[in-house]
Amino acid sequence: MNVALLRIYLNDHLAGSIGGLELARRAKAENADNAVGEFLETFHQELMEDRAILLSVMSALGFKPDMLKQGAAWVAEKLGRLKLNGQLLGYSPLSRVVELEGLCLGTEGRLSMWRTLRRLSRKDERLGRFDFSSLIARAEHQRRTLERLRQQCSDEAFLEPGAGSVLRLTPSPSEREAH
Template sequence: MNDRRLEIYLTDHLALMVGEVELAGRCWRSNQQTPLGKFLRQLENEIKAQQSIARDVLLRIGGTEGLEGRAKQSAAWIAEKLGRFKLNDSLLSYSPLSRVVELETLAAASLERIALWDNLDAVAGRDSRLHGINFVWFREQTQRHLEELNTRRRFAAAEAFVTGDE
């Protein structure tokens, strides 16, 4: 196994998950009094749990988040914060378009996590250090996230584009 390549791959995904957790939290804060809010809180917590597993894999292969990994995570954190400055039809308040864009972004990030767990499952049988982690379970959990995000995104799009103010 090429530990260095896997380390780079894992630190990339850990950075993506930092941005994903931040976005899920922001979206939750804007929707916490709705049924969407409950799902977003659960999503945020499950992504954090998956981050923990990805960190465990990184440690198992002898890797470290190190300066490079922390820089990637900081960049993802900053990118999420800068994304808040995008005007989505409203200067001072949360817009229905904001909800659509956030759910779309979270769905795209879920695709990345599906690939992460699928790729780790593909190599797990070749490296005893990865034994004992059910990568299929995490891939399936993330697939459920994606399906739910897409359902809620479609509903949000209909609300924003069809039933919104003319």
């Protein structure tokens, strides 16, 4: 096993987890009153668990976290907030779409990492105590849910009002009256 490259790879994922956690936390706060925020409440907790597992994997392999990479990832996430979203101040439907796309990308990367580690666990007994198959299944479920929410939010952001979002984030006025 190429330990030097694996150390870099896992430290890159650890740094990415900082950005993912910060993004999920912010998106959760901005969507506290809707289905996106509801999902992100659980998702954020699962991301914290995944980060702890990744740290345990690194410890089992004798790898130390690269604090410089983690600091750079934190700064990069903060700078990533400086984007135009169609509003001078505040949160817009475009913000939600872009954030969900970022979370989709991060989840895809995490899924690939768990798959890589599962394969490596067949060759390195230090990784044998980790249930990578369960982590893979959870990440696949997260990816499907994030994509469904992303499609729903894209419909709401880009379709004309009343055009009939297939996966509506907020109920239409007629649906609100029916309840």
